Amino acid sequence: MIELKDVKKSFDGKPIIKGVSMVMEAGKCNLIIGASGSGKTVLTKCIVGLFKPDEGEILFENQNILQLEKKERKELRQQIGMLFQGSALFDSMTVEQNVMFPLDMFSNMSINEKKKRVNDVLARVNLKDSNKKLPAEISGGMKKRVGIARAIVLNPKYLFCDEPNSGLDPQTSLLIDKLIKEITEEYQMTTVVITHDMNSVMEIGDHIVYMYNGQKRWEGNNQEIIHSKDEMLNKFIFASQFLQDVKEMRMEEDKQKAK
Numbered sequence: 644m645i646e647l648k649d650v651k652k653s654f655d656g657k658p659i660i661k662g663v664s665m666v667m668e669a670g671k672c673n674l675i676i677g678a679s680g681s682g683k684t685v686l687t688k689c690i691v692g693l694f695k696p697d698e699g700e701i702l703f704e705n706q707n708i709l710q711l712e713k714k715e716r717k718e719l720r721q722q723i724g725m726l727f728q729g730s731a732l733f734d735s736m737t738v739e740q741n742v743m744f745p746l747d748m749f750s751n752m753s754i755n756e757k758k759k760r761v762n763d764v765l766a767r768v769n770l771k772d773s774n775k776k777l778p779a780e781i782s783g784g785m786k787k788r789v790g791i792a793r794a795i796v797l798n799p800k801y802l803f804c805d806e807p808n809s810g811l812d813p814q815t816s817l818l819i820d821k822l823i824k825e826i827t828e829e830y831q832m833t834t835v836v837i838t839h840d841m842n843s844v845m846e847i848g849d850h851i852v853y854m855y856n857g858q859k860r861w862e863g864n865n866q867e868i869i870h871s872k873d874e875m876l877n878k879f880i881f882a883s884q885f886l887q888d889v890k891e892m893r894m895e896e897d898k899q900k901a902k
């Protein structure tokens with residue numbers, strides 16, 4: 644579980660994160676949504692320790708990351724898996740070498756143990772027989788799978804995914820979402836996903852935080868969001884007429900079910 648208490652961050656005197664509190668539970672996909680510039684990335688960088696907040700607390704299982712000694716902070720960082728936008732694989736390394744990289748850096752495993760672990764996680768993300776390929780030789784969806792495998796190879800407690808669906812077709816996006824949800828539940832990880840993808844919101848949004856102008860404006864799950872009366876959120880999430888129609892249909896269905 645990760646808990647934020649009144650986190651604030653300014654740049655050059657300009658407030659960017661204006662007192663955000665939230666709880667992100669283990670085994671759940673916690674989505675951060677919001678328009679460009681609303682502060683999603685800055686907030687996430689504060690959580691993973693890449694930015695130091697000016698005020699507030701960031702608690703990983705009740706441990707305030709801001710008060711940890713260097714050694715403890717390093718240990719905590721190793722429990723955080725990251726899936727970067729665009730996958731961020733090393734182009735000159737094979738799939739296997741990319742996934743093994745965190746093990747080379749942070750584990751004392753023998754080469755055979757490392758190979759076994761790499762094969763296990765690659766199998767978990769349904770990517771077999773690609774060990775010796777270079778990133779340029781695989782599709783965007785496969786690259787995301789390699790990125791996920793690399794993010795979970797150290798068996799982290801926390802998983803951060805920055806726009807995991809960017810650049811993917813809708814069908815592949817759904818498969819990646821499904822995979823993120825499955826591994827979150829299977830390993831009881833606290834997963835945080837920054838996304839603009841409305842399918843993801845509906846499919847994997849166990850807990851959704853809507854950021855607006857550096858503040859948490861709304862939070863709830865993918866059922867509650869359908870019924871939200873927040874005008875800004877509705878404009879943001881159900882932007883097209885098509886999505887408005889879907890929202891109304893779902894609301895009507897829920898009304899019928901409740902009868």
Ligand SMILES: Nc1ncnc2c1ncn2[C@@H]1O[C@H](COP(=O)(O)OP(=O)(O)OP(=O)(O)O)[C@@H](O)[C@H]1O
Pocket residue numbers: 654659677678679680681682683684685686
């Ligand atoms: N290192 C920095 N120094 C100064 N200002 C910054 C810095 N990083 C981000 N900002 C500013 O903080 C604001 C929020 O940016 P942020 O990247 O968090 O938005 P976002 O919601 O993630 O947007 P997007 O969806 O486009 O990625 C922006 O106005 C941005 O210019």
